[in-house]
Amino acid sequence: MTAPVVSLREITAETVRTICELEPHEAQSGFVAPNAVSIAQAHFNPAAVFRAVCADEDPVGFIMWRPEDDGASSFLWRFMIDGRQQGKGYGREAIGLWLKSLPPQGYRLARTSYVPGDGGPHGFYLAQGFRDTGETRANGERVMELAL
Numbered sequence: 001m002t003a004p005v006v007s008l009r010e011i012t013a014e015t016v017r018t019i020c021e022l023e024p025h026e027a028q029s030g031f032v033a034p035n036a037v038s039i040a041q042a043h044f045n046p047a048a049v050f051r052a053v054c055a056d057e058d059p060v061g062f063i064m065w066r067p068e069d070d071g072a073s074s075f076l077w078r079f080m081i082d083g084r085q086q087g088k089g090y091g092r093e094a095i096g097l098w099l100k101s102l103p104p105q106g107y108r109l110a111r112t113s114y115v116p117g118d119g120g121p122h123g124f125y126l127a128q129g130f131r132d133t134g135e136t137r138a139n140g141e142r143v144m145e146l147a148l
């Protein structure tokens, strides 16, 4: 069997409820906001872009990013793969698609931040090539970046 093709797709009136029902494992709930909250926040940040992560036709996750003020970096604001769909390479594929989309838009740096803690995404981001900047945001999140 061939592996499902991962894509980042626009969320529509037809798919928004399904996306809002995607959740990480309960123990991971402190690492990312519910998708409904992220979509609501995007409403107040017109520069934010959000997409469903799909495996073939199935929505399996959510990704949202926004440009930073310097114009050269894009900030991965929210990212999750549904608990039942984790460990299948979808997270890696989705981040790869996002990273690949940035240089043609003029970005030279990808940045993100994470909540430190057991079971958190720090190791995942390291495995995707991000490095710690040493910076801690006011909300306690640690910043990582990847030169494109």
Ligand SMILES: CC(C)(COP(=O)(O)OP(=O)(O)OC[C@H]1O[C@@H](n2cnc3c(N)ncnc32)[C@H](O)[C@@H]1OP(=O)(O)O)[C@@H](O)C(=O)NCCC(=O)NCCS
Binding pocket: 024, 025, 028, 031, 032, 078, 079, 080, 081, 082, 085, 086, 087, 088, 089, 090, 091, 092, 093, 112, 113, 114, 115, 119, 120, 121, 122, 123, 124, 127
């Ligand atoms: C982090 C997350 C998106 C990873 O998604 P995923 O689809 O399970 O990841 P993948 O299956 O693509 O894993 C890719 C690689 O990263 C590794 N990996 C996955 N999660 C990891 C973690 N938390 N720590 C260390 N390595 C991890 C996998 O073992 C795999 O390694 P391999 O390339 O050697 O096989 C997912 O665990 C998640 O949604 N977590 C909860 C929400 C969250 O923390 N989001 C980030 C907010 S900043």
